[in-house]
Structures are given as structure tokens and as C-alpha cells.
Amino acid sequence: MSKTDRGRFLEDFRLGETLIHAVPRTITSGDVALYTALYGSRFALFASDSFARSMGLPGAPLDPLLVFHSVFGKSVPDVSLNAVANLGYAEGRFLAPVYSGDTLSATSEVIGLKENSNGRTGVVYVRTTGRNQDGADVLSYARWVMVRKRDTDAAVETHVPELAASVPAAGLAVPQGLSAAAFDPALAGTRHFWEDYEAGERIDHVDGMTIEEAEHRLATRLYHNTARVHFNSHAERGERFGRCIVYGGHIISLAHGLSFNGLAGSLGVAAINAGRHVAPCFAGDTIYAWSEILERAALPGRSDLGALRLRLIAAKDRPCHDFPDQIGTGYDPAVVLDLDIWTLMPRRGAT
Amino acid sequence: MSKTDRGRFLEDFRLGETLIHAVPRTITSGDVALYTALYGSRFALFASDSFARSMGLPGAPLDPLLVFHSVFGKSVPDVSLNAVANLGYAEGRFLAPVYSGDTLSATSEVIGLKENSNGRTGVVYVRTTGRNQDGADVLSYARWVMVRKRDTDAAVETHVPELAASVPAAGLAVPQGLSAAAFDPALAGTRHFWEDYEAGERIDHVDGMTIEEAEHRLATRLYHNTARVHFNSHAERGERFGRCIVYGGHIISLAHGLSFNGLAGSLGVAAINAGRHVAPCFAGDTIYAWSEILERAALPGRSDLGALRLRLIAAKDRPCHDFPDQIGTGYDPAVVLDLDIWTLMPRRGAT
């Protein structure tokens, strides 16, 4: 038995320790094609080398969410194999673009620990950093998960980290070389620029996408995410939901893909301020999405592009024309995701 | 609402206008692998760099049908998002080979409009052109679709274009550099050359391929085709068929993949003369196919290869040993596709 890994329990984490995650992985144009096939994402900067070159980059970078899933997946065997729930994200920043052929690796620092009052579970807070083959940081984010204890009597250190409510716009990283001066809205499929969005505006992304079991499994394996709840229908038949749960990141990418219809000019997610997987999703669910513009922020020294902070909300089996949302301290029962992100968007003056 | 695109209705089209389609996309070896995984296509020229080099090309070009789907997909948001039916194709010509790493973009000219007598729908005719990153035309074809009117009272221009019944063999484009002088029939999996096919000959392609929901959705998203009927099972439950419809192009590629068994020497589709999606397909359907050789044409100045014009007919849940076909003005109820194409085929004398 000792050869196999059954994951860490709460008492196995030490405050301040750094976990080196296996396995580095080279992300290629094969991953990009699969990402497109899985989510139908159409944002031009990530779809076209020509378009990306016209905007100052050497070629099309990977969609930042593909980078996120690839880094996140590596952390699963060390952080969340025995997780009960993925509780939240904060301070997520995409720090440098990643290109096909780059190799991603990841480490996580344990930044917080707290036992729950039931004595059987607790919360682990980690800050995960993804790096490319040159050792440059490409992504950093905090997340916290509820993890089981192996031994209810084991002592657990307690420290709850302070995490920012959002990444300041001035702290967003614009990919080196990126310029929206030559942004072509017709090729990008939009008529709307940064100036056209207003705080408080709500956008129904209209379309819905139904999840197939094969799809979310292909995706989740591609990301080297090993959480058992996604793959083993035989074992899940005897568990709480009676079937496999879809990786939460799959829902993020589906919702983000749908958001093209309304946010087609986006130059990608620049930060994840906060995020909650409000309810689990399963094969057969149809994902709809809407966005609320929270803030429109200029970026220091940039007249070509700005940042939009928005909530991306996903609901299942329910169109979003009336914007299902929080209700009191809970949510409309159809809501499955409430994600707070910054995206970069070309400014009208630039073109 | 104004931020989201709900597609054009009949009265939104203007005769002679050019629609610039979003989004340019770089097609890579990832797309090629997915295309192979989706259809099992085995035509050697598109499967092997070595084989393609032995025939004078710099490497394996993309299967022309992958190019077709990629260009077609771009036109969907502007042309057929509110389409009731995809009525036909004509004058489709593959003009230059496309290679992994090329970026495809597309425009469509509105070449015809006609309101139906019911006043609620009409027909739009477009000529769509696909281009590579150098601006070279790689594909041109006409198609016409039945589209809803938003406002039954709106005026609609009327012009029905004259479209050729077929592309003349002399007008077929042979990929630059391609020579069948060194064609290796054993590696290509064939014993049959251009001379071995006769007009009137019928070939049962024997095998059948069952469609899974995940497969046609992966394919259709890969092509950036956004037609809602393919993806949203929740919404389709309340529509005419109660479930998602498979993209017609998926059936074309399945049938073409099956046609390897009987036409293995093919150097690819060179033209689409005409095509009808006779009946819709759904997940769970099994596609069989047969071909009828319509014409064998020499190509000007070429002794190494010739052209075969053939009908590729697909049927569902019905083997094709007895060639299900047109019956009077209709079709055998199993037929789902009737496609009239030119393919290039090595001549025996060349080897």
C-alpha cells in the first residue's frame, strides 16, 4: 500500500511549507485545439496567430483559463484529493502570457489552516504559483478547500490569512508587447469597446451549452486533475450525488466561452478576484451565463486598453434573461458559479 | 441586451453586401489530430508528412473538409444563426492547400434574397470565401439557407442567383507542387486508380459509424460553428425534434471517412458541386455511405492524376449494399445526405 498516494489530510499540512507539485507539462497546440473543441471559445487573441501578431505578440498565447486549469490540476494530488469542497479563490493574477510549447510547473505555499468545530474537517489555504520552463511566474492565486482529517484527535495549527477582496486594477499584468492600437473589432466579432460598458450593466450571454460526461472527463484529464469524483462512476454511485461531479473549472470555461456573446472584445482574464462554485454540476446539465459589470478601470499609462471587472454568473438548466443571482444570503437555486474577474478590453480611442 | 448578438433575420441582409466574419483561427496539428479522432479519416496525403513530401508537397495539408468546416463555421453567426434549414451548396472550389499553422479567415457576399410566400421566412444566398494569413483564397462556395424574418411586414429585395450545376473539371485547382508520379498505392491502402472507376459505378462503403453527442459537439465547437441547435439540449427539448441536431458537415466528414473503403486513393475533395442535407441526424444514429461515380474527367496537362465526380450518399441506421437513393421527387427515408463532389485520383500510368 505504501507505494500509492491517497492524498493529504488536514493534519498533514504545515503552515508555511511549500509543496512541489508533480508533473511539469508542456502545453501544445494540441491542448489549444482540445480547449477550443471543449468550450467553443472564440476570443480572437487566443484563436489566431495572425490576430495576435497584429496586436504585438509573437503568436496566439494560451487562453489564461487553460493556464489556470493546467496549474490548478497539478495542485490537486497534493492539496485537494481528500477535499470535501473547493471553497474559494482570491488574489488570482495572470502574470505573463504562456505560449504553445511552454512547460508549466507549480508549487503551493500553505498560507492558512483552520479546524472546523466538528473536529472532522478543516480548511486549508494555499497560494499556488505556476511557472514556465524559464522559472518565470505566469500565474499566482490563493484558494481554500475543506479537507477531511484522518485522525480527529490530531492537532492542527490555526491561521486564517487575510486575502484582498480584489486585485487592484493597477496590479494587473498586461502581456508584454500587447497593444490594442491595431485591434480589429470586425475580426474580433464585436462592436463594443471598454468605454461602452458601464458599472451595473448586466449582459445575458443568451446561449446554453449542455455538458456530456465524456467532455468534462477529457478536459479534466487534460489538466492532470486527479480528483476522483470526476472519473469514477462506479464509486460515485454509492456517494452523495450518485454520479460524477463536473470539475468546477470546466464550468468556468463553459461560462467564459458563452460570454463571447456580449464580451467578444475581451483580451482575456487578467485576474480572478474571487470565485465560488455555488452548486455542483453533472453530465446532462445545460450551462447558461450572464455578466454584471462591476467596475471599469483605466490602466496606468495605457490609452489603448482598459480593464473591466465583472461578475460571471453561471446557471444550469435556466436561461439568464432575468439574471438569476444571490437571494439573501443564498442564491437562486439554478446558480452554479459566481466568479469575480478582471478582463482586459480595447479602448475605442485606440483604433 | 444590445451587447449580445442574436443573429441576422432575412430583412437584415442587403444584396451585394460583404459580411466580414469573425474570428480568424489558426488551424494546427491539434485540429488535425481531433479531425482524425472524430472521423477516422485515413487518406494518406492528409495523414502523413512523409507521404505528402513524396508527392511534392511540403508536408501533409489539412483535409479540405476540415478547411470547409472551419470556414463554414465562421459564417454561421452572420448568416445562419436564425436559419430554419441549410438548403444547398454550389460552386464550391478548394483553391489552395492549407497547412497546419495557417490562419483562416472568411467573408461572405450576399448574392441572392427571396421571400417565401408565407411571408415569415425567405432564402439568403451567399458566396463565402476562405483566405489564409497571406490573403490568398483557399476556398469559395455558394450556399443558401432558409432564414426567419423578424418582422413579417419588412420589405425584402428579390434576386435569385444563377449557380452552375457543377464545377467544370478544367476549373479544379490541383495543389501547387502535387504530383502523383510517386504515388505508392500500398501505403495509401488501395489497388485502384482513376482508370479503374467508371461512370455509373456504385460503391458500398460497407462500414457504419455511430454518432455520440460528445463527438459532434466537440467537432462543431472546433469549427467555431455557433448554431444553437447543436449544443443546447435543454432548449431543444422544447423544439421540433426534442433534441440537438448534428451539424450537417459532421455527416459529410463521417461519410467521407467511410468512403476510404472503396476510394482510398483519393487525393481529397477538390470541389463541391452540390449538396443537400436530406434529413437531420441525431446522437445515436449510425451513418453508412455509398458512392456513385458520375464522371471521370482528365485534367488539362496532367497525366499523373485525374478527377472523379461522384455522389456521396449517406444513410442512417441502414447498410447501403442496395444503395438507398432518390425515390421519385423524394428520397429513401434513411438517406440523410446527397453530396456531389469532385475528388482527385492518381492515374495508373503515373506509377
Add this chain to the structure above:
Amino acid sequence: MSKTDRGRFLEDFRLGETLIHAVPRTITSGDVALYTALYGSRFALFASDSFARSMGLPGAPLDPLLVFHSVFGKSVPDVSLNAVANLGYAEGRFLAPVYSGDTLSATSEVIGLKENSNGRTGVVYVRTTGRNQDGADVLSYARWVMVRKRDTDAAVETHVPELAASVPAAGLAVPQGLSAAAFDPALAGTRHFWEDYEAGERIDHVDGMTIEEAEHRLATRLYHNTARVHFNSHAERGERFGRCIVYGGHIISLAHGLSFNGLAGSLGVAAINAGRHVAPCFAGDTIYAWSEILERAALPGRSDLGALRLRLIAAKDRPCHDFPDQIGTGYDPAVVLDLDIWTLMPRRGAT
């Protein structure tokens, strides 16, 4: 009819003849991404260009099992299209690493024939060799299949080849340039080296993976494997199992992917000594796996890595904590695969 291939029957094989298989195929990073998405395989040498370079290779080679499936697939139309059963493998050796961009082709020599006493079927033995675009052998293996006769009265030559019970460790090929001197166990996700495994040791790989119809079909088409039983649900409804059978190699790769949990240090399969597909698998089955270490062998002149011979056993819908195995002359009814392989593994002294 003469244009289509319906496969060879027993009496169509000639002892000593060489079958040239169609179609050469260039394996790319697209295939690698699909392989990862299908099996979630995480062995670092095959996942990361950086990791592979640190071990002396020019980049990440293809997983040897992907090479095996690609070569095997080519042999199907010529060897096993009319096979009743895939009976066994022997003397399988991976002779040279294969890289993205290499083009694989294959031939098979008929090394044995034997009619069964029923007069309706018999066994064909072939030795299949896979080669790259330079003509270098990359893989060689023997397999034997039960094939139908077309004509029960036809005469069949009889010769049963002698095949080695296993490949000798001294005959294993280590990829040129590969050194485990700089092997990083943390990045590879392991704490265990060659020295840590003992003959007789059993390892439960813990996790299970459920098969979806779309997944095994994508895989099998990617390998150009044309066996009808995998693809045509319509025809299989009337056959023995009433549904499509999963390609046996798909089970091998699923089990091998699961074996990461316990054998994460593996540098890949170096040889296939023997293999039996004990029972068929179908969509919906969940595959579990366990391994038994058969032998630990030093390699001549190598202090950095050694070889482990192991049995990889897969079972369906049954966890393997109690190691389901042979029972008398048969098997535990859950067992579906019993594969005897050599893998390469870093030695502790090397790091």
C-alpha cells in the same frame, strides 16, 4: 463490390509473406494532447519537454503505448478485420523513441498459421514492425488472432511459431541519450526508485476510470484502427454482446494511466512480454488496476536505471485492494486484462 475491402480470411494468409500496412501517419503534439485527455497519463518523461531534456532527450518522446496503438491500428485492416478474438502478444520491444512529428508506418510478417478443429476458424500469428520516417524500427511485437475462414474447405498451412515467454532484460532498448542521473523524483511525483520494488510485491493503483462510448471511439479512430466492433452500434445490436466492444488497447492505456499511482517513477514501457484480453469491456465499465512486481533486473552497464517486470492487471467495476487474479485455469470474473511488461525505472543511487 470489388473496390471495397472486407478483410482477409484465414486462407488468405501465406506463411512468410510480408503485409505492407496502409497508412503512414505523422504523430503530432495533437495526438499527445488527445492521449493525455483520454487516459490522464502523467508520467513526467512523456508529459514535459523540460523534464525530458533534463534526462538527456531532445524533448518529450511519445508514450510507448501511443506508439503501440498507432502501429497496431495499421495492422487491423490486413490482419484482424475478420478476427473473432485477439488472443495474445509476445516479444514486444520498443526499439527507439518516437517524437512528435515522426511518421509511423508498419509491416507484418505472417509467422504462423493453424486451423482450428472446427474447420471454421483458425489462428494467424504475425510479427508486426513499426518504423519511423527514416526507416528505423521503433517497435516489434508478435500477436496472434483467431480469424474466420471464408471457405471451410480451403486448405490452410500449419506452423505454430515458438515465441519467448518474455523479453530478456538484457535485450531491452534504452532510448538513446536517456540518463536518470538527473531524475527529479518530486517533479515526477514519486518517492520510490527501482530498488524500492521487490519481486512478489503487489500494488493496488486505487483509482477507477469509467469508459464513455465517445472516448474509446475517439481513441480507436485516432489509431486508425478500423475494427468494426468498436464503432457501429447499429450492427452490434444484432451481435453477441448487443453493443460495441472497447478496443483492448484502450484498456491497456487506462490501466497504465492508473498505475501512475504506485509506479510514478516509470520511464515507460520497454517491452510487452505477454498479454491477454481476458474479457471484453463496454462503455460504462469502470476500470481499476493493480500490479504485481515479477522481477527486478539490472541493465548491463547502467547504474542510473534498471528494469522492473510486472503484471498489470485490470478489472472492471471492482476495486483491486484484494488483487483479483487468476483462479485455477481461469480468472476472477472482474478481470479484463493480464499484461506482462517491462518498464524502466530510475535507480536510487543515480540521484
